[in-house]
Amino acid sequence: MAGTDPHFENLDAWVSAGIRQTVPMAGLPAAFGSTYEKVAAAVAEAGGRVVGPAYGEYFGVPTDVVDVEIGFGIDRAIDVPGVSIVERPVTRAVVATHVGPYETLQDSYAELMPWLELEQAELGDSMFEWYLTGPETDPSAMVTKLVFPLA
Numbered sequence: 100m101a102g103t104d105p106h107f108e109n110l111d112a113w114v115s116a117g118i119r120q121t122v123p124m125a126g127l128p129a130a131f132g133s134t135y136e137k138v139a140a141a142v143a144e145a146g147g148r149v150v151g152p153a154y155g156e157y158f159g160v161p162t163d164v165v166d167v168e169i170g171f172g173i174d175r176a177i178d179v180p181g182v183s184i185v186e187r188p189v190t191r192a193v194v195a196t197h198v199g200p201y202e203t204l205q206d207s208y209a210e211l212m213p214w215l216e217l218e219q220a221e222l223g224d225s226m227f228e229w230y231l232t233g234p235e236t237d238p239s240a241m242v243t244k245l246v247f248p249l250a
Contacts, residue, residue: 103195103207103245105214110190110246116142116149116182117156117170124163128201131155132234134169141179148174152229152244193220193247200238204228211245223248 116138122130139149149171156168168183176186193215197207215222229244 103197103210105193105195105211108192108194110192112189113172113187114176115154115170115185115187116173116179117168118182119168122165122167124161124165127165131169138170138182141182142173145177145179147177147179150174152231154230155228156225158225191249195245197243197245200241204243207245220247221250223250
């Protein structure tokens with residue numbers, strides 16, 4: 100791991116389209132695949148366009164189950180039946196980068212947590228993983244942004 104490079108960043112406003120669900124940790128990979136397909140199809144049917152990022156928004160501390168919204172950034176706020184559309188404002192956040200397979204994300208979190216404590220960052224109620232490369236990417240080259248909006 101080359102290091103997560105944690106830093107504070109101002110995030111641009113964006114619109115998200117996702118489906119929130121509680122998923123067993125072991126079922127998370129399958130949930131992502133099927134939910135991305137549902138969200139992308141519903142957005143397209145409603146006349147919208149997926150523009151990224153693909154994301155997982157996590158609520159609370161994951162245990163053997165995860166409370167997660169899975170979706171994409173879309174081009175504009177539209178009505179999409181069965182999908183939560185959120186207009187996300189400009190936000191100050193802690194952002195770090197994980198390079199490598201999803202299975203090693205915990206290493207980046209382990210590196211990031213002491214930095215968050217040292218900075219005494221007041222975090223919001225949820226955090227994101229933005230998946231900047233697709234599953235077809237060589238696992239060693241996958242890029243995931245860890246995004247913690249500030250309270």
